[in-house]
Amino acid sequence: MFSRLSIWLKIAHVALLDQFDAKFYGHFYRDLRGVKSRIALLQHYAQYGAAECRAINLEQAQLDASRKFPALPLDFDLATYKTLNKDLRNFFTFDWEYLLHYVEFGRNEGRIYKTPDPLSVPTQAPRATIYALRADGVGTRLLTILHAQILAQELGCDFKVIWPPLDGVL
Numbered sequence: 001m002f003s004r005l006s007i008w009l010k011i012a013h014v015a016l017l018d019q020f021d022a023k024f025y026g027h028f029y030r031d032l033r034g035v036k037s038r039i040a041l042l043q044h045y046a047q048y049g050a051a052e053c054r055a056i057n058l059e060q061a062q063l064d065a066s067r068k069f070p071a072l073p074l075d076f077d078l079a080t081y082k083t084l085n086k087d088l089r090n091f092f093t094f095d096w097e098y099l100l101h102y103v104e105f106g107r108n109e110g111r112i113y114k115t116p117d118p119l120s121v122p123t124q125a126p127r128a129t130i131y132a133l134r135a136d137g138v139g140t141r142l143l144t145i146l147h148a149q150i151l152a153q154e155l156g157c158d159f160k161v162i163w164p165p166l167d168g169v170l
Helices: 006-021 022-028 038-049 056-068 079-086 087-092 094-108 138-157
Strands: 129-133 158-162
Touching: 022 038, 022 056, 056 094, 079 094, 129 138, 138 158
Parallel strands: 129 158
Antiparallel strands: none
């Protein structure tokens, strides 16, 4: 007669066989890229992969990533990400590789994942600097500085003053 444990193990083994994606498993883990046999990949998982908590399919890898990293942005555009990040083509074959790359690395690298909206207003304007320089009399210098400071405030820019000697030599 079968014990409950042995029955449970057989059910778990059948479920594992149904969920195991050999193509994914062999490609996802670089140390297994040369292994093509489904049986060999299953044996690897049974001997090492389970103990190492390796994912057996894409869904499990995505779930693992979602526990470690923030989710993809809602407006993430895979086609744009692939187009704008051509350097990744040398490393990736499948769409899921690009998605996992963005979640694990691309976000922190500041990689662009969507086409910028030309009508959107940037949240922070690039920093520019307004310089005030006038080499003649003190009164005109102060007036130039005042005008430049007002302009810098209106534009949200940094403001710097260059104050040469009164003789006009820099």
